[in-house]
Amino acid sequence: MSGPGATGGVVLRVRGVSKAFGAVQALRDVNVDCCAGEVHALVGENGSGKSTLLGVASGAVAPDQGTVEIGGCQLRRHLPAEARRLGLGIAYQDFSHLLELSVAENLYLAAPSQSRPAYGRMGAWAKTVLGQFNLDDIAASAPAGSLSLAQRQLLEVAKALLTRPKVLLLDEPTTALGPEAVEQLHALVLAQARAGVGVVYVSHRLPEVLAVANRVTVLRDGVSQGTFEAASVAEEQLVALMIGRSLQLAFPERGLRGSQQEVLLAVSGLRGERFGPVDMCVHKGEIVGIAGAEGNGQLQFLRALAGLEQAAGSVTCAGAKVDTRSPFGAMRAGVVLLSGDRKREALFPVLSVRANTTVQVLRQLARFGVVGRGRELRAMEELVGRLRVRMGSAEQPVQSLSGGNQQKVSLARSLLRGDVKVILAEEPTQGVDVASRFDIYQVLRAKAQEGLGVIVKSSDPLELAGLCDRVLVMSRGRTVQEIPAHELGERRIVEAIVGSRAVGTAAVGAAPGRPA
């Protein structure tokens, strides 16, 4: 199936756009055109620059170089309001709803002044609008915060269309949608395209997006890999363009774990607001990766295991039940989270390296309630040396260290607790330099060989392929595939994420050695 054939003039023209955030070059000289009546897919891995490109096109991000034209007019002031005025509608991946206001009020705020009724007729008007978009199951008077994620996503698209845009940007519009709702959305998108709207459709789900797109542009590392006719390009070709980053990374040897098949962490039927039910297990000595496109519940799943996210279901660690209602319960069971948000959740930025390392074990280091500085330093010295934390002194504020060394400190703190059985690592090498990455991989592998279990949630398929013994791929909050060690590779993971080798939603991970 392909989209409508005839296409008109260019409604969105992105020319030579570059954008850097600090040292990271998010976009480099990107050109994209979207014509009236066309569905233009934008695909790429996590972190390939899709979101930044949408931000630039919609006026939320000012590019360092390059220009954006909407409906033939150049976007001069980089403001969302300006892009809207020129005829751009956007459905944000994380929405633009005011959760405390009603659905009707949200629609009213999104509508341009020409199509807005008098304030008093808002309720009736909102009902008609919801009817137009086949959203009759949403009550206009309900607070937006009471809607399900799927409803919020469809409402977001409806809001973008209310502005009668010349060009419509959709950022991962199907993350929370089931197959039927996806069909419904696609029918809507195709109808808009037929009516002459240019649609830019960002998605990581290749089969879905290829079903409606006329053309596809592939991004990798912030660089466009070219634009192709959707009808004449195979999924495998697109995957090949998406993967293959230039950065060379070293990973520690996996080693043999043949005989160690004892289950350490068993998760069954765990479900939270944005994921589940999930069944999986981690064996002793194993590193299990969690892959998926951002926003598919991986993060929430990991945080639920650490007691930071509300969830129902059962988690056992080394045979004992884990109380996941609070981080305290998880920690007592030996499950510790290495948070990806180092500044806010893992470290006390202004405190010293010493204080950050020992803060969880002060009771063991204290005698009669007083912590001896010497004991403290001895406790951290060996670990800090093994992790190769590069620092001037132990009294240096931890925020003055590089990202990699900060991550090592937060890892050292977890390891200083003698009772750790499972490490949950969330994006362990985000913002970490290449040299430190290897140190972190090595420590995680060494700990696994000592008999711990490790779960690594990462948005980088290359990292998962190199580090893990097996990788679970999550989509829409569920594990959809399990990739065993002998199949692991960046390409295999990306294929699983983009769904070109989807195998349905069979329960995986719980099969081998489930506790009886």
Place this chain on the structure above:
Amino acid sequence: MKRGWLPPGLMAVLIVALGAYTAARQPAFLSADNLNSLLLEAMPLALVSLGQASALLVGGFDVSVAALMTMCVVTASFTMTPTTTGLALVPGALALVGVGLATGAFNATLIWVFRMPSIIATLGALSILQGASLVFRAYPAGPINSAVVGAMTAGAGFVPVAFIGTVVLAIAADLWLYRTRPGLALRAVGLDGTSSRRLGISAGRAVFLAFIVCSLMASIGGFYLAAEVQIGSPIIGNQALESIAAAVLGGASLAGGKGSFIGTLLAALFLTEVDNVLPLFQQPTEYADMTIGVLILLALVLYQAPELLARSRAAWQAARAKATWRAARPAGQD
């Protein structure tokens, strides 16, 4: 928006209840004279609280209002002296309004352009205005034109005309806030800055509007404070915290996006009533502060009751779900 009526409703009930209780024991309370002086006494706080409510709506607050009111009293003692008459009073009055507008623009610039937290920005304005007042009047001096005072406090029966005007203003402001699109947009900015920006609403405009209105209302409150003290006192204004209390009792949230001008006006009236009633019972006014403190805490618990109930209900349901799940699980898996 049924729940929006809880704060104004509660304030109205409290005003009537306290009034009835007092009138039953002290008939003097219901005398036209006492009611007139009660309403006049409420004017400065009522006006400044309406302004404070608008600052709270966009998620900020303004602690400089009391110092601004003092500055207005001091200004009035120069520009509205007993010797100024007729049209010469007009620029004198505009001077007060000008001080208000300038302070509002100053605060809004610090908050929006320089991205300062509103408490820091307005704390700066507070110190500057306090110092300036003392520079112009080191001690209370300079009588204020009594003709102006008379005109401002004129009444229809025992109700001051200005009070009626304030009621009309509060009703109009609430209608604007809850029955027009700009009002909705202002609340949206207070509720969620990111989402409202994405919808193309100008948060900057909302912040400027809110803080300029806040200072403007404080300077008009300054007129009534001047009418009350009738002399250029550099240490008179103390309504900063009370105005925040009134706005919160009236339904405003410190997180922004919520509030009611009618509720705020009623709350200001109630706070003044508490102040007014205690002397009638020969109670020291210190108790007024303590009463007000306790009332604020009780009112906030009451306003949040629906959320608290919902939260405990959700926790209960989660516990039930867990129990059901446990019961349905095949045996021997623990």
